[in-house]
Amino acid sequence: MGRRKIEMKRIEDKSSRQVTFSKRRSGLIKKARELSILCDVDVAVLVFSNRGRLYEFVNSSSSSSLSQILKRYQDSTAADGKASIAAVETEQSSPSSCAEVQTCGELVKSVERYLEGPELENLRLEDFMRLERQLADALVQTRTRKTQLMLESIGTLSEQEKLLKQENEQLKDEVANLIGIPKSRNHKDLGVNNLMEVDADRQYSQPLRTLPLLR
Amino acid sequence: MGRRKIEMKRIEDKSSRQVTFSKRRSGLIKKARELSILCDVDVAVLVFSNRGRLYEFVNSSSSSSLSQILKRYQDSTAADGKASIAAVETEQSSPSSCAEVQTCGELVKSVERYLEGPELENLRLEDFMRLERQLADALVQTRTRKTQLMLESIGTLSEQEKLLKQENEQLKDEVANLIGIPKSRNHKDLGVNNLMEVDADRQYSQPLRTLPLLR
DNA sequence: GCCACTATATATAATTA
DNA sequence: TTAATTATATATAGTGG
Numbered sequence: 001m002g003r004r005k006i007e008m009k010r011i012e013d014k015s016s017r018q019v020t021f022s023k024r025r026s027g028l029i030k031k032a033r034e035l036s037i038l039c040d041v042d043v044a045v046l047v048f049s050n051r052g053r054l055y056e057f058v059n060s061s062s063s064s065s066l067s068q069i070l071k072r073y074q075d076s077t078a079a080d081g082k083a084s085i086a087a088v089e090t091e092q093s094s095p096s097s098c099a100e101v102q103t104c105g106e107l108v109k110s111v112e113r114y115l116e117g118p119e120l121e122n123l124r125l126e127d128f129m130r131l132e133r134q135l136a137d138a139l140v141q142t143r144t145r146k147t148q149l150m151l152e153s154i155g156t157l158s159e160q161e162k163l164l165k166q167e168n169e170q171l172k173d174e175v176a177n178l179i180g181i182p183k184s185r186n187h188k189d190l191g192v193n194n195l196m197e198v199d200a201d202r203q204y205s206q207p208l209r210t211l212p213l214l215r
Numbered sequence: 216m217g218r219r220k221i222e223m224k225r226i227e228d229k230s231s232r233q234v235t236f237s238k239r240r241s242g243l244i245k246k247a248r249e250l251s252i253l254c255d256v257d258v259a260v261l262v263f264s265n266r267g268r269l270y271e272f273v274n275s276s277s278s279s280s281l282s283q284i285l286k287r288y289q290d291s292t293a294a295d296g297k298a299s300i301a302a303v304e305t306e307q308s309s310p311s312s313c314a315e316v317q318t319c320g321e322l323v324k325s326v327e328r329y330l331e332g333p334e335l336e337n338l339r340l341e342d343f344m345r346l347e348r349q350l351a352d353a354l355v356q357t358r359t360r361k362t363q364l365m366l367e368s369i370g371t372l373s374e375q376e377k378l379l380k381q382e383n384e385q386l387k388d389e390v391a392n393l394i395g396i397p398k399s400r401n402h403k404d405l406g407v408n409n410l411m412e413v414d415a416d417r418q419y420s421q422p423l424r425t426l427p428l429l430r
Numbered sequence: 431g432c433c434a435c436t437a438t439a440t441a442t443a444a445t446t447a
Numbered sequence: 448t449t450a451a452t453t454a455t456a457t458a459t460a461g462t463g464g
Contacts, residue, residue, distance in 0.1 A: 001456040002443025010255045019449095020443080021254040027441060028250055031243050031458095032260070039236040040225045041265055043243075047250070048257040150365045157372035164379035171386035178393035216439040217460025233431085235460080242458060246441095 021049065029057040236264065244272040 011017040025047050036043040036059035047055040226232040240262050251258040251274035260272040 001441045003454055004443065005456065008249060008252055011253050017254055021256065023442060024246065024250045024253065028243070028246050031239065031246060034223065035239045035243055035262065037223055038226050039232055039239065041236065042263040044261040045247070046259040050256050150369065153369050154365065154372065157369065157376060160376055161372060161379065164376065164383060168379060168383055168386065171383065171390060174390050175386060175393065178390065216458045218437055219460065220439065238459060
């Protein structure tokens with residue numbers, strides 16, 4: 001929304017953080033006002049600057065006062081007082097085999113037939129509960145199979161990687177040998193040690209960006 | 216901000232009011248989140264639909280103190296004991312972050328507390344439907360992230376395998392060279408080049424230590 | 431009622447005064 | 448500095464499925 005896109009993280013420069021705070025704060029409050037007017041709902045926005053100042057918006061037109069809104073808020077969050085925002089994402093399609101897809105497709109079709117059939121009227125709650133269970137089972141099986149296949153891929157690839165690395169090391173040794181021997185008899189060991197040290201370092205030289213996500 | 220400018224007054228058409236409510240509500244909450252992140256401040260947004268549902272955002276790092284601050288603004292403290300779970304805003308989020316996962320953990324905890332609480336008797340069907348949605352959302356999110364991580368791992372490993380194979384080929388060539396044409400004047404250069412190439416590749420040849428955690 | 435889309439309105443990051 | 452300005456990013460009103 002500006003000359004360029006900014007990263008969604010704390011703005012480190014104090015000055016521009018302050019400017020952004022001022023602009024976005026009023027933007028937020030403006031939007032809150034618009035929402036409350038357009039949709040005729042109660043909205044409260046509270047912003048506490050880190051110097052302790054409070055900026056707020058509470059729509060006053062309705063019967064709700066701030067205290068009432070806050071009361072509602074506290075009632076609503078009596079259990080823990082925390083906000084939680086769940087992001088819904090469409091599940092990515094996995095690399096599933098043809099057989100599976102076919103099976104799933106058939107399953108879906110059979111369900112469709114089931115739901116469109118003339119005997120639909122005659123079905124009872126019990127039938128739908130059974131159908132639900134069947135579908136849930138199919139889903140669980142599909143997911144399990146998917147996970148299994150992915151883990152297998154990962155395992156195979158890791159194994160492959162290990163072997164390639166070993167081979168690689170041997171080749172490096174050989175190269176070091178071939179290069180090192182002509183000079184003195186110690187060169188070989190030095191070369192090998194050096195390579196191994198480099199190798200040992202390698203495993204630590206990586207930013208593990210995935211780790212935090214697992215916490 | 217749309218195909219045309221709209222008057223700043225209550226939208227009379229019920230349907231489009233509802234649509235606008237949904238869109239602007241998530242927009243408002245998104246902006247609140249951005250403000251809290253970019254400027255490192257505490258922000259709370261509370262939106263009550265006129266059917267009594269609460270949509271909220273409170274930046275989690277400060278929620279407990281925020282709750283306390285909120286208490287200061289409460290002038291009446293009559294308790295009516297009605298319990299309800301805060302509705303969870305469902306919105307798409309691009310970057311998965313620690314905060315999100317943390318939110319999942321918090322969600323689980325709050326659910327546990329909720330289900331063990333003394334007010335369990337007072338909950339209505341509506342509350343459980345909402346809870347179900349929240350949990351389903353959290354589950355989808357978790358699954359999606361899992362799948363994403365696994366796919367990333369597979370991608371990385373494949374890439375790595377490719378690079379290792381290339382390196383391997385080069386090393387083999389070199390060994391052949393060194394054996395086939397020993398003591399040629401090119402030896403030194405080859406050695407240096409090789410080491411540099413290895414070095415350049417190093418950044419890709421990383422063991423993914425996070426893998427076991429996915430199981 | 432919920433998507434995706436897209437034209438347009440609005441918000442705002444960088445820049446200038 | 449704070450206040451305008453401007454170029455760009457983002458939000459969203461209307462639309463169709």
